[in-house]
Amino acid sequence: xxxxxxxxxxxxxxxxxxxxxxxxxxxxxxxxxxxxxxxxxxxxxxxxxxxxxxxxxxxxxxxxxxxxxxxxxxxxxxxxxxxxxxxxxxxxxxxxxxxxxxxxxxxxxxxxxxxxxxxxxxxxxxxxxxxxxxxxxxxxxxxxxxxxxxxxxxxxxxxxxxxxxxxxxxxxxxxxxxxxxxxxxxxxxxxxxxxxxxxxxxxxxxxxxxxxxxxxxxxxxxxxxxxxxxxxxxxxxxxxxxxxxxxxxxxxxxxxxxxxxxxxxxxxxxxxxxxxxxxxxxxxxxxxxxxxxxxxxxxxxxxxxxxxxxxxxxxxxxxxxxxxxxxxxxxxxxxxxxxxxxxxxxxxxxxxxxxxxxxxxxxxxxxxxxxxxxxxxxxxxxxxxxxxxxxxxxxxxxxxxxxxxxxxxxxxxxxx
Amino acid sequence: xxxxxxxxxxxxxxxxxxxxxxxxxxxxxxxxxxxxxxxxxxxxxxxxxxxxxxxxxxxxxxxxxxxxxxxxxxxxxxxxxxxxxxxxxxxxxxxxxxxxxxxxxxxxxxxxxxxxxxxxxxxxxxxxxxxxxxxxxxxxxxxxxxxxxxx
Numbered sequence: 341x342x343x344x345x346x347x348x349x350x351x352x353x354x355x356x357x358x359x360x361x362x363x364x365x366x367x368x369x370x371x372x373x374x375x376x377x378x379x380x381x382x383x384x385x386x387x388x389x390x391x392x393x394x395x396x397x398x399x400x401x402x403x404x405x406x407x408x409x410x411x412x413x414x415x416x417x418x419x420x421x422x423x424x425x426x427x428x429x430x431x432x433x434x435x436x437x438x439x440x441x442x443x444x445x446x447x448x449x450x451x452x453x454x455x456x457x458x459x460x461x462x463x464x465x466x467x468x469x470x471x472x473x474x475x476x477x478x479x480x481x482x483x484x485x486x487x488x489x490x491x492x493x494x495x496x497x498x499x500x501x502x503x504x505x506x507x508x509x510x511x512x513x514x515x516x517x518x519x520x521x522x523x524x525x526x527x528x529x530x531x532x533x534x535x536x537x538x539x540x541x542x543x544x545x546x547x548x549x550x551x552x553x554x555x556x557x558x559x560x561x562x563x564x565x566x567x568x569x570x571x572x573x574x575x576x577x578x579x580x581x582x583x584x585x586x587x588x589x590x591x592x593x594x595x596x597x598x599x600x601x602x603x604x605x606x607x608x609x610x611x612x613x614x615x616x617x618x619x620x621x622x623x624x625x626x627x628x629x630x631x632x633x634x635x636x637x638x639x640x641x642x643x644x645x646x647x648x649x650x651x652x653x654x655x656x657x658x659x660x661x662x663x664x665x666x667x668x669x670x671x672x673x674x675x676x677x678x679x680x681x682x683x684x685x686x687x688x689x690x691x692x693x694x695x696x697x698x699x700x701x702x703x704x705x706x707x708x709x710x711x712x713x714x715x716x717x718x719x720x721x722x723x724x725x726x727x728x729x730x731x732x733x734x735x736x737x738x739x740x741x742x743x744x745x746x747x748x749x750x751x752x753x754x755x756x
Numbered sequence: 757x758x759x760x761x762x763x764x765x766x767x768x769x770x771x772x773x774x775x776x777x778x779x780x781x782x783x784x785x786x787x788x789x790x791x792x793x794x795x796x797x798x799x800x801x802x803x804x805x806x807x808x809x810x811x812x813x814x815x816x817x818x819x820x821x822x823x824x825x826x827x828x829x830x831x832x833x834x835x836x837x838x839x840x841x842x843x844x845x846x847x848x849x850x851x852x853x854x855x856x857x858x859x860x861x862x863x864x865x866x867x868x869x870x871x872x873x874x875x876x877x878x879x880x881x882x883x884x885x886x887x888x889x890x891x892x893x894x895x896x897x898x899x900x901x902x903x904x905x906x907x
Contacts, residue, residue, distance in 0.1 A: 693820055695821075696819045711793065711794050719795070725796070725797070726794060755820065
């Protein structure tokens with residue numbers, strides 16, 4: 341290790357200073373300080389996001405892109421500057437490539453219905469992996485039913501990894517689209533998306549990456565990745581619920597018909613013909629979630645103001661600490677042991693059902709997710725009905741993880 | 757509210773050693789219950805002697821509350837008539853959801869489930885087996901059974 345790396349390490353991430361910006365983290369749950377370890381389901385919001393939404397609601401709300409009056413212009417400017425923030429955040433080429441949607445689920449559905457459905461013919465193939473969230477399975481199943489295309493699934497290995505070779509082996513001349521998670525929500529696996537996208541591109545296969553679990557943990561650059569589509573949700577990256585982004589390469593989005601129709605997405609309507617609006621408005625029919633977009637823009641600004649490398653190092657240290665602490669517990673099995681993992685641990689304890697574990701930990705003020713994580717095929721692969729999942733954000737502490745481990749051990753003893 | 761009020765010894769015991777657990781062949785009724793929220797899944801099978809539940813067994817996978825509740829249920833309804841078993845379901849449902857429910861003497865060991873009502877997210881765990889039983893009984897004769905008030 342050289343001196344520069346040492347210096348970087350010692351520049352500690354000030355987790356308490358970050359925590360102070362998240363008011364909810366100060367609350368008590370059942371008489372204990374909240375330990376919020378369910379960030380994979382939804383992350384908490386900093387003051388910056390809460391204040392931005394509050395300021396908009398109190399002072400600037402009106403419908404956007406409509407009125408000539410002051411409020412409408414202010415609301416429009418705030419909404420569009422939020423879009424600019426997101427363009428910067430993922431390094432899209434232009435504002436035309438960032439579509440505001442309700443979340444990752446809507447983004448995938450949009451691509452399935454607007455891109456895939458008109459393109460696919462019977463016998464064509466859509467390739468996904470075994471570790472996908474239901475939101476990256478069901479929209480493709482539906483489009484397969486609608487078009488006669490076939491859903492092909494890449495297997496995972498016992499560590500929960502997806503191998504490039506396994507994906508390439510299933511890419512056929514009929515593969516039209518490859519969709520996969522950037523980070524698995526149930527296992528934490530970080531997929532080798534850059535190489536997977538390159539392999540797909542080399543074969544003329546269109547790519548969609550479900551980034552719901554990635555954007556809060558790592559820097560995402562869509563041009564560097566080279567994907568055609570990238571989808572993510574606001575509330576998993578410290579923004580509001582009900583807002584998310586579909587990034588699409590402009591050439592792709594240009595070719596696609598609108599998905600939903602109505603106001604905003606049109607230029608001119610007569611009863612004979614409607615002329616669609618240009619990008620990105622073509623895909624934003626109706627009055628959008630204006631305050632949500634503004635909140636998401638504020639979340640991006642918050643993240644940009646953070647030392648993200650230091651935050652990522654802190655998250656990795658949390659993951660290491662949690663893996664070590666949980667591994668010491670007898671009868672505990674960590675589910676998902678990929679070499680490259682985001683900061684979450686899925687696990688099961690023999691004799692303790694995850695649901696009981698969730699209740700027992702809640703009694704200690706510790707919030708984790710229990711269940712199938714909307715990834716039933718993953719649970720089936722590991723022959724488990726459900727797992728417990730602790731998912732961390734940069735505002736979590738080693739002490740919270742120690743409390744988690746102590747609570748799990750107590751539960752194990754209760755049911756022993 | 758204390759955790760040991762939820763996980764009482766009776767519950768822990770029936771979770772560790774569920775009674776009447778396993779298959780039942782041939783059965784007069786067999787119904788699978790599923791809680792999509794948590795993935796709990798159990799099958800209730802029963803034999804009828806005239807109108808009486810002469811045997812009942814269950815199998816599946818679930819949390820401690822769901823397993824113990826099913827185990828306690830099988831003990832409690834064995835030998836009861838179908839209508840009587842459904843009336844008991846009513847009482848149990850009240851016990852699980854109604855704060856004002858009077859202490860139910862005739863519930864016997866089932867009263868151990870009363871801690872569940874402090875944990876609304878867990879009520880479905882305890883009632884899954886009863887809904888499944890109710891469906892199984894109804895599958896044997898849709899007529900002539902009292903209505904079950906649930907939710």
